[in-house]
Amino acid sequence: MDHLPTGWLSLANGKPHTFFPHPSFHRSLQNRKKLPISFDGESEVDLPINLTPPHNLHQVVPTRLRKKENGKILAGPFIAILSSDHRYPFSGNHYNFRDIIKMGKKMGVTVYVTTPKYLSQTGDVVKGYLLDSRSKRIKWVPAILPRPNVIYNRIPSRKAEKQVSVQAVLKQIKHSSTPIFNPHYFDKWTLHKQLSSDENCAKYLPATMRIDQESVLKTLLASHNSIMLKPIEGKAGIGMMKVTKKPAGYECIIQTLREKKRYNLATISDVWRVISPHLQRRAYIGQQYIPLAHYGNCPFDVRMLCQKNMNGEWGLTGVGIRVAGEKSITTHVPMGGRIESAAKVFTSVFGDQEAKKLRDKLERIGITIAKTIEKKQGYPLGEMSMDIGLESNGRPWFFEANAKPMKFDEPNIREKSLRRLIQYCLYLSEKAKKNQETRA
Known part of the structure; x- marks a missing residue:
């Protein structure tokens, strides 16, 4: 063409x-x-x-x-960011949507925001929202637009995505000729089961079990002095817990957005009694605690962004570091963590020679895991972020992946990620058109 x-x-x-x-x-x-x-x-x-x-x-x-x-x-193509209808005019991270639309404009592509309510309607046009380029603040202009050639799913919550009406629209899109990518959130337990069945990925996984009864907690603590309990559908470290063996019993730390509660408990049954209310509200996994490498006397882990490029191939877009806050049991920024440069931290902790080798190794691991997740999930993915832990000797461990990554604050990663996103949408549009021509 x-x-x-x-x-x-x-x-x-x-x-x-x-x-x-x-x-x-x-x-x-x-x-x-x-x-x-x-x-x-x-x-x-x-x-x-x-x-x-x-x-x-x-x-x-x-x-x-x-x-x-x-x-x-x-x-064309016309790219639609799919959000939800819960707020006026739509939910989601408007700053992120603005940045995507601006990058599309730089590349000569129209990107707009729409919702399941509008996509469910038939016809060759759809209601959507354009960014008002005249306004200094983020302002949306409703418009009637050509139906999208590619749909980027950014429905902002699992609750919204699970609604019957939304699922019906996602099913409708799936059976149409319009490509959509990242159609669902991941959950930690499903990911663990999928990756543990692949020999190239299993070696990077901490011991993990579904915590649904006291006997499972007891089994995990029999093998590990310290474990992390994580909501299967959690985010940003909210609701995570840490249980550690002590000479006189167990220490349990429960982390919420507002506070961290510390309990000294005598028996596993006491631990179960304290954590049970949380497990009744949502499902949890228990995971072997990994002693992380330290930077500036604080543990850190790695955030990696993997995306598909203009050829539809997985690549590593960027690597960031999140350093844990004081007394925090995780490195998440909402929990007091901070952002650092990967190059600076790797060089400081592991030395010049090892820093380059480590980054190359992380790239190989990230691409391998991304390909495996996409294959096991059974639907198209275009991007994902990953949390990788590093021990002081540089040994990597995979913690989790996110199908709808939060934006990276590092400017170089942000710019590259936006460009790759539009490039991948262009690839999908071209591929869909060729498929249509072949069928015709």
């Missing part, structure tokens, strides 16, 4: 109205008044060409044009 001019489209009720080519293409189009453009690869619309750059860019959307093998000119 040959590349044609990029530019802007003005829309009226979701339909293309006028094409404004980028100034660099004016010469090649100066003798043409109209351009036949297709959105679905079939029907065409003769769009007027306006060589005068649009005065108000907020009234138009960026687009790419490509010529198909059958000679038709295709506009």
